[in-house]
Amino acid sequence: MQQALPYINLPFTTTSNGGATTTAVEVPKLVAENAVVIFARSGCCMCHVVKLLLHGHGVNPTIFDIDEQNEASVTGELSKIIGIGEAKAAGRPQFPAVFVGGKLFGGLEEVMAAHISGELVPMLRKARALWL
């Protein structure tokens, strides 16, 4: 199985990891402190696509690896952040899940749609993910 490399978000030094010990607890902090966070299953190719799209805009997202051990707890944490109502409506959060400016932005589809419509850049700028 491929090991996910930890990505370092430029202004912050938090790294992502897939270990079973501390992860779930760190989730809210991660979401709050990083402009763009992607939660994705290990080796997910869709996550790779989102990452590339964001790289294209000069954004280096924090990537959180989800594996079998931490999936349940992470999902729980994310549902809390999203809000119980929304989480219930969606079932469970779909992965990859992209958080921008501390809020759930959506999955690859939402990022793609925003990218095409031109709404992505202003949104990234607002979340201080971009400096230009």
Add this chain to the structure above:
Amino acid sequence: MNFASTQFVPSRRMGICEPLPQIGMWSDYKENNYLDTSTPAILEVDSRFDNQQLRRLAQNREAARKCRLRKKAYVQQLENSKLRLMQLEQELERARQQGLYVGGGLDTGQLGYSRTTNPGIATFEMAYGHWVEEQNKKTADLRNALCSDITDLELSSFVDDGMNHYFDLFLMKETAAKADVFYLMSGMWETSAEHFLSWIGGFRPSELLKVLEPHLGPLTEKQSLELSNLKQSCQQAEDALSQGLERLHQILSETVADGLLGEGNYLPQINAALEKLKAMVRFVGQADHLRKETLLQISRNLNNRQAAQGLLALGEYFQRLRVLSSFWTSRPRESS
């Protein structure tokens, strides 16, 4: 001479003439040895020899002539059948390209298996056949509408209708992807030229923009800029998806190859690979989503007339590709 007693009975097997009472084989007539076999019996009586011999010669000639005519007719029939067969094959190919005919000819092989045994795919093929027919109709209607004096409101409903028709296709494909994503990816449902130009199971959005651009009529500066931005965004999105797909190839290959030359039981690897393959369905879905978003974004930047022209250009473009495929399939081959 009275030939009543020597009626020729055409045999059921063409080419063999059986004149009664003499029974001759096809080869006998060709080699003309009939005379030789019958002469010994007749030599004894001179006067009768002449008559009999003459009569038999005449009958022989007659038989041979009729045989030649029958052979000619037979060959003619064969030639006609051959032409008819070629014609039918062409029609079949055309119908198959349009997905109207489920189950193919000689070249479906294993693909024919998946088509005829997968009800989801069979459903899609039929639905797609209808979709193409509808698309051609809508394109023709749109052409007439643009030539006529219709209101902008009416034109906008044409545009909405045209766009929604493409979106319908994406929905159909979504269902088909769940039935058999590789069928979609293989381009079996598209014509050959369309498939040649395709990208992840359908048209490449950035290419579409290039095709459309010259046919939108005069654009404002803002529109030109928006279109230029859109082209770039499309390209970036396509690249990202393509690279993601390459990544999937890599991961799949690694998963399958994990533990080669090992103990023997590789079922875990197969199961792991199965999970990876499911990502294919999502890729096709994302590609179609990109197509949809691109179409929506174009229409946002254009007025109704421009959008209608764009849709018409699109419809015609795909029509031409389908015709190209048809011509390609039915082109005369060199005989080997």
